Structure formats: C-alpha cells, structure tokens
Amino acid sequence: MDQMHTWVAELNKYNYHYYTLDTPLVSDKEYDAIYDKLVALEAETGTVLPDSPTQRVGGELLKGFTPHRHLAPLWSLDKAQNIEQLRSWNVRVHRLVNEYNTRNPENPLPDPCYAVELKYDGLTLNLTYRDGVLVQAATRGNGVTGEGILAQVKTIKSVPLTIPFEDGVIEVQGEGIMNLSVLADYNTRAAEPLKNARNGAAGALRNLNPKTTASRRLNAFFYNIGYADGVEFADHQEMMDFLRNNRFKVNPYLTYYSNFDDVTEQLAEIEESRSGLDYLIDGAVIKITDFRTREALGYTDKFPRWAVAYKFEAEETTTILESVSWNVGRTGKVTPLARVEAVELAGVTVQNCTLNNVGDIERKNLKHALGTRVFIRRSNDVIPEILGKVTEESDGGEIIFPENCPSCGFPLEMRGAHLFCNNKLDCKPQIISRITHFASRDAMDIETFSEKTAGQLHEELNVREPADLYELTFEQLLKLDRFGDKKASNLIQALEDSKGRDLASFLYALGIPNTGKATTKMLAEHFRDLTAVMEASAEELTGLPDIGGIVAESIVSYFKDPFVVTAINRMLALGVEAKAPEAPRPVSTNSFFSGKTVVLTGTLHKLTRDEAAERLEALGAKVSGSVSKKTDLVIAGEKAGSKLAKAQQLGIQVIEDEDELLRLLES
Template structure:
C-alpha cells in the first residue's frame, strides 16, 4: 500500500500529543483534555498503525498491550546496588540521626528533602538515548528479575523521554510501582466476587501484578509509577536531590507530588506530622517519609553501609489503630456456591498484619451488627487468624448508607440465588465460574460419572487455558488441546480422551450425583433416579411433587427444584445431549409399580463378605427398593445381612433382637444382582 506523504507526519504528531498528555496527567497531575478526547487520539493512532504497520515503533504509545507469556522471569544484574533504608519511628531517633550527620560532616547546619515512602515494589528503569529498554525488580539489591514487558504496559512509564529536556544517552532510574487505593478496592472486588483470594494490601497486589509471567495480565492491573532517584547518568548528576527530582520530571518521569525541602530537622518532623494527618486522605498507601540529605557532596562524604546509605532514613508512621472504614461490601462466591458477604476495608494494621477485608459470615450477621458501606468499624483477627468486624463504631453526625441486602443473582454467573437456612447460594452449579473447578472434579469423581484422569491439576489446567467452561465442554476436547497441557503426551492424552468417551452413556443416578446439586449425595441421587426413572420428569418436577418422595424433605426439594429451574443449568444439560451424551433412564421395578417395596422405610446393616454382591451393589439395591443402609446396629435397625466372617455387628443384632438375613434370604427380597456389575 502506498503511504500518503502526510501520514508519517500525522502519526508523529499523534504520538507527541499523547506523550504530552501522559506527561500532564502522570507527572504534573494537570490534565488538559477529557478522557474521551484522549481516547479519540489514541484510537486514531491505533488505526493508522494498523493500516501502515511499517510505522510501528517500540516506543509508540500503542505498544503497551503485553505480549506472549514467558516461561519464567530472567535474572538481571543492577548497574548499581539498589540499597534499602534504615527505618526509625521515634522522634528521638530522628534527632539522633541529625546529630550524627552533622558530627560526621563537621557542620552545624544541613538541609534535607523529605518525600512520601510509597508502599509498593521498588524497580529499576533503564533508558538509552531516551528510550525505555529494560526494567527490573529490586530483588536482593544486586540482582533482580527482568519485568521489562510488564513495565511497558504501565501508562505512567514513558517509553520515550521528553526530547526537549535533552535526556542523557544512558540513564538508570529507581522508582516504586504501586496501586492507588480506589483501584486496589476495585480489583479486590472483582477477584473476590469470582471466589478467588483477595490481595491483603495494595503492596501485595502491585508485587503480584508486576511479576506476572503473562504481561497481558499485568496490562489489566491498574499499576502506577513514581520515580525518586537517578542511579546512573551519563554527563553528570544534579548537585542536590531536589534538583534530581526536578530533572526526572522534566524528562517526563512521574515524581512524588508531596515533597518538601527542609532547612532543619524540626521542619522534617513537622512535615512528617502533617503527612501523617493527611495519610488517610491520600489516594495511595504510604507508610512513612523518606528523609535524605539534600546535597550530593554530603551524601558522598557519608557514604553507605553494606545494605543502606548513611545519609537517608525511613521515618515510619505509627501503626494504625484497629479502627477503620468499610469502603464496600461485596459478595464472594465460594467453590461450593455459597455466597459470603465480605467487607472491603480501608487497609489497617492489626497485630502486625495489614487487613484490607473482613468476613461478615452471612446476611443475618450483617443485619444483626447493622454494618453498612461507609461505617466506621472495629476490626479484630478472630482466633488471631481470620479478620472479622467486631462491631460498628458510631460517629456523631454521620450520614449512613442504605442497609446491605444479598443479591438476587450470582455476581459471577448471573444465576438466581436461593437460600438455605442462614446461607445463600448460587443455583448455577453447572455453569458458575467460581465453582467450575470444583464442579468438574466432582462430576468426574468415582462416586459420580467416574472419568479417570481428571484430577485436580488437570482440571485446573483445562479451565485456566480456557478449554473448558462447563461440564459439557469435556466432551468436545480434542487431542491437540489435551496435548497443550503440562504432563501430557500422546499416550496420556489418548487415555484421558478414551476415559471421557466411555462415559457418553451415564446412569441417571450417577449423572444426578455428578451435577453437584446441593443436598444430593449418592443416596438421594438413587432415590430420585428410582422414583422418576428419567431425567425429563425430574427436571419438570415442582417442589411439591418432590416432597411426596420418602426421604426427600423441604430443603432437598427446594434445592433440586431450584437447580433445574435455573435456565443456565438446563442449557448445559441440553448441550451435553447435543454432544451425544445419553442419560440412561432407570426403569421402575414391577413391584414398585404395585406399591410393594420390600425395604420401604427399612434400615439395613451389612456385615461380613457376600459371595454374589459387592457392598456397593447391595447398598444400591436396598436404596432402589425404598430402604437405607446404616453402618451401625441399633434398636431402629430392621435387618442385618450377615455374610462370611461377620463381625461384632452380628453379635449386636442378636443381642438387640434384630432380624438376621443370610445372603439367600436377602436375595428373596432384593432379587438377583445385576450382571455384569456396573
């Protein structure tokens, strides 16, 4: 395609405009255009680069989307050691630091700069000829991990420094990657609703996001950067730290907004006190102030210790009290579908651990304590482990929000929500992403559909790679897809696919067990299969009809009816059938039609070994014929079936006068065992 002569000029103009607006937004905190206008410029640049891909350059603002996942993060050596800081908290220690500095320098007066100590992840940025070429974590201070691809996704990291400020040929900068508090809460809300473990604090969230092997995941996380040190620079360094920060900002790198040049240590302490008072109003987490000698000649004269400079300290804030604010109440969906309300808190330190969320247990507990969004609350660690809200702390004149209410639909999959006692649960067991791994494992378990080879690790890989979104997707897996899983080769892939193929015909009771319906175990699954005989009649049954079945109470009937009334579950069952899965109907027994179930409402105990029956088959036959099997003998036991080498249960039956059956007598009631044994 022939490129019109004005296209290159327009592309460069767009890039420069976008870089300028990034600088005004991230460095100056003074945006001059709306997000909509910024997005329009960005889309125009994307469209031009898509039309003329030969114009794409590594430092283009569009090149932040992330690339293919890495196998591991590579180690890199820092050009200069990334030192840590000595931390102090008492004012007397700050005065002692000031006295030592003056004594060793032989001066009566020195100047300091003070700036926030961000609670994030320390990183190194390397620029050559003004272009970003490498980024690494601090690691042990000498060697870190290469996170260049991940850092490129951060909008606050300039890929090209401002050329009008004449950046050096080679530049190494130190900064901090962190997460704003509002972005942190939004991220925790999303992952908590999916039933995943929320991050304990913004620092953990930033560290976990930046160290992703897949930079596309980092691109989805709201990380920001602040720079605070020039580690290496060709052409000489500024004479003061204050000028150093100004130079970083001129090049387009974001620097701390809150900083102060202090002529005395008393001014440092005053600024520290002011920042501590403002701490809760800041949009990001800080845990103290960094205090540095301002002049570089003073810094060089004092030098460094093995791991920390002698010319700087971290002046930490006192630990927060256990009082904090409920910023949001979200509902987490557990692996079994239970909905649990969780309070997302303004991070607070409790017993040396930073707490950003606390369980509210259930809706009744929220109502009893009357916890609402915006409330001030007292947080405790129940049993010194699980964070919980002890009580609300009334605040005079506060305007409270509306009371919390559980949702009517699952926040993860949108299925309807049902209640069971004090707890609510998602009825979309067959489709809910939060329950998916557990649901697939349950479906494939030996007591259910029994698909060999679908263990926890394999199921996790199938879901994480996006190959399986519900139980029906198991039956559309291909060899090529299975071979992408770790640990699978031709033979193991064939074995797994063969195991799935052999379960295209599934007995009704095993299928019901595999669906993972709440309150439906093996016994109730057989009871339902025996009563209805086919899946269609069961799916159409109202709770009232289910209650007519012996051993099915109100909770089971509501649970079963809710499961089959949920359209998403029905859609998965139809999908299974469309893929050729046949749910084997269970013909009703002749004597059941006559209403003469020999074990109806009877309790049976087996002891010893039977010649023609496995214990599982015998148990299943008793349940099919209206009875239930117990593991112990009591006065309520109706029959004890005694085989060879019967144990103490036979003696208990004789002592209690319970009727004892031989294997032949059992068969007179139960009929012959099915052959072959399923």
C-alpha cells in the first residue's frame, strides 16, 4: 500500500503541474510508465485509492442523475449590456456603501475595490470537498438543487480529487469548459462532430456515460467558494489564494482595481483579446472584493448586489441557411459560400458564412440543410463559420456539389475534402487572385494596385500572370477606361519600384501552396538565393525549423512546374531582382536580455514599442506577443492589463520602471 500511495501522490503532482499550472515536470513517457505500474498494482490488490488518477478515465454507465441540494445557493448575476449600465451599477454600489457608513460611522466599509474575471461560456460546476476529499460534484440546476455528476467531473484532470485543506467542508464553484483546440482535434476524429465548445462541455458533463465525458478532455477554471466550514476570508484575494494553494485552476485573467475607470479599460482589453483565447467567453464579471462589503450590500431576489456580469457582443447565434454558391480561389480551390438570413452577430450584420469545403458540409450533417436553422460563430473579425444544424434531422433542401468549375466550366478534381479547378491558365478568378496577391502589400507591394485593377488588366489587356505586368507600357494603360496620364504613370512607376523587392517578398508573392510570410522569410534568410530555394530538396527543407513533410513537398512540387519556372525566368529577365536579405545584425550574447523571451505590454513613453522590441532583439532577446510559461521577462508600461496579471500569476519577472528598462538597454 505504501507503494500505491507513493505512485498516486507522484502522478497527482505531475497532473497538477501539467493541467493546472501548465508547467510539465516529466515527459508523457515517464508519466505513462508510472501510471501503468499503478494500474497493474490496483488490479493485483483490488484496491483503488480515492484520489487515484485511474478514476479519471470514466467508469460504468450510470442509470440516472442523483439530485444534489447545494449547501449554499448558487446565485445568478445581474447583467450590464453596455458601459452606461455598468456605471449605473457602480453608482448604486457607492450609494449603498455610503448609506451603510452613515448608519455605522464607528465601523465604516472601505472604498469599493473591484475584481475583474472572465465570464466563461460552459457549464457551472459546484464541487463538494469533505476533509480534503472530493465527495460530490453537481450542476447549477435551479441554484438550490442540481444534478450530481461526480463520476463525470472526476474525468476532468484539472479538478483535484483531494486537496490540502482537510479541516471541514467547502463547496467550490467553477466552470467546466472544452478548449477550442481540443474541440477542433476531437472533430477531426469524431463520427458526429460537436457543433460548438459550449455544447461539447455541457453534453459531456450531463452524459450518463462517464467514458464519453473523458473522451472530450474537458478543462475547468474555479472562481468562488460558495460554502466554507472551517475557513474564512476577508476578501476576494484571500479566497483566490486559498483556491490556488489547494490546487484549483484559477484563470490568470484576474485583475484587481481601486479605480472604476481602470475596470472599463480592462474590459476593453479583454474584449479585444477575446478571439485569441482557447476557450469561449461571453463577457466579464466585476465583483466587489471586500467580503464585509458584500455582506452589507446583500442580495435582491435573484442577484447579489456586489457583482455584475458585463456582456460582450455574441459570437455565436442561429439563423436560416438560404443558399450556397461556389467560389474559385487563387490556387484553384473551389469553396462553398453560404448565404444566410441576415442576423446581428458580434456587432455586425451577417449575411455570408463560410462552409470550408465539401468534406465539412458532409461531416456537419449540412448536405440537406437549405432552408433550416443553423449555428454560426464569428471570431477574430473573419467571415463567420457555420458550425452545424440546430436539429439532427436531414429535413432541408440539398446542397448540390458542382462537377465543373463555376467560372470556366473545367471538370473539377476532388483532393481530400476539397474541390479544385486545374485550369490555371484560363480560369478568370484564379488569374485575377494570383495577380492581386502578387501585388499586395506583404508581397511585391505595388502601390495603387487593387483587385479591380487586376480584373481590368486581365479583361482589356489579357494580363494572365504576374510576369505580364512588367511588359505593360504607358501607352497601353492610357487606352484603358478611367486611366489618365497620372494614373498610368503612377502604375508604371510602382511596377518599376517593385522590381527591387527582396527575396522573402518575392517568394511570398509567388503564392507557393501551404506557405505563408513566416515560411518564405525563413527560406530567404536560410538560402539567401532564389536558385538555391528552387533547387532545394524535400530533405533539405524538412531540416529547417517549422517545415514539415507536407510543406516541403508543396515547395518542391511548385518549383518543378514548368509554368512556374518559365514565369520566374521571365520576371528576372524583365528586371525583378529578388534580392537576398541584408546580413543579420550582430546580436549580443552577453547582455542582461541575451537568450530571454520577453513580452512588452502597456504604454511606454520614452520609446515606442517597436523601438523597444528592436533594441531588445539586438541584445539577444526573443520578443513575443503573449505571456506563457516559456516567458522569462515582462516589460509593463502604463495601463498594462491581462498580460501583466498573467505574468504575476506565473511568477515571471516584471520590469515596470521605464527608466530601469532604459538603463538595462544601455548597459
């Protein structure tokens, strides 16, 4: 039994560091070796400890949910739909505090201070621990009674099965979620893809088969202790420290403010960074931190007066799928575009949605969905995506997959889940898209050029490929509609200027399949010569950072195409330089910043952020845009928000004095 206790404690420590702290201590191989020995010992002895990690795989099918009466009620939150309503809530808080202090001058409440937390879009969990052991887990239900889901919650590896606090009973509240990356991975393998992360989490936790719950690899964040016997807290900070110290996963996006204007600025920052999160949120929660103030403010019939939910614009909604059209892109890929009944989503009116490809339509049960209601999601300011049908029935009109190119009539080829038109030389949308991409800012940066210009040049001057651009004359352009002397001379000059772009820009302009700006920049810096890139083997390419087999084969195949080689040679003959990049500047290896990963956040006054980043890189630092366990240093300017909070949560070194930063840069 001693050996079993040792292995269980060791595995639980590794789980805590991996799933809660995001700081792995051992490799998966090392973990699995101990886990397998524990499984064998449990089978041999017939004994399973209450906090054994083997319980997390899911047990037998349950017959039903057992009602659980919460030891303390789980309250809903009043909602503020905009900043004006939020300020009104804050005015009421101050009025109530002042009224209390007028009645109790001998023991007044402190000035209100605020905690700002994320508002998750998952399923509320209420966990009961007795003498340090998880004995029950329940849904919110009606706030008084929920459904017991202990077997399901035990499969969530960020939920501790035992905690150091062993002196009483506590109920801990949090949110069960499905990370978006986990959802995407799950849907690549699932026979029935999940429509969204919220439904994925809720469906898993309210599922009578815990093995189904385990298969969805849920996560959880914790933010409140609703009932506590044996421990008391003076304020929110103390309670959150208690949760962290007892191995609960607390989200690093938790900040504290004494000034309400800082609260509103933090809300704007959260909303701006929302699309970069790996989980769904639909707002933020603002709470008064002092517990004595909370008690004095009390509750309405439904809500605590000391907290409010600030709602963001919805990123998911439902609407009617009206029709599907098929568009041809730069690479010949033919993609479906859905027309939906107009609906407000994340502050804009949505009428078009992406369906990705043929395989996506079939996988999401959308083949017979015309005229039916569908889920749509918008994130990161891109065109919304259709997630699936609201109902499971195939009760709508059929989406017909085209057999021929909708533009040129060429027979389509199915490659994987995508349809392709292989008529590169005579398919108008492909030609116009290739020319437009070639001229774009991150590519050859041909000023005054647009997709409309590309279309006009193709239709009226038979420009079919980028090389044709460099044979245009002033006289030809003057004959075009809406081209006067100035516009024609400006375009000729812009084309001449573009010949001097560097190798990275030229490679990106070519539009090599499966390569983006980062890859083409890395190719240019490594090979420093166009011919060397064109002649590189797949083996050479896969030896470079971040290039896998698929990307390497795409690059090799692209430069084997005679059409491509001829076009490149034409451009070089017409004066395109594709110059090797400048030699990298010498980087210091013995400065304070050498070898460190640094994040800049907030406003600097004596340097711009770009200037600071350039100087840091010259001193050997790697400048990153996000804080993680790999971050060594955070430089926090004025009004630094969530990145600073996460750095403090992870114990990362922070420089908040700009003069100190300048001293280190100059030394």
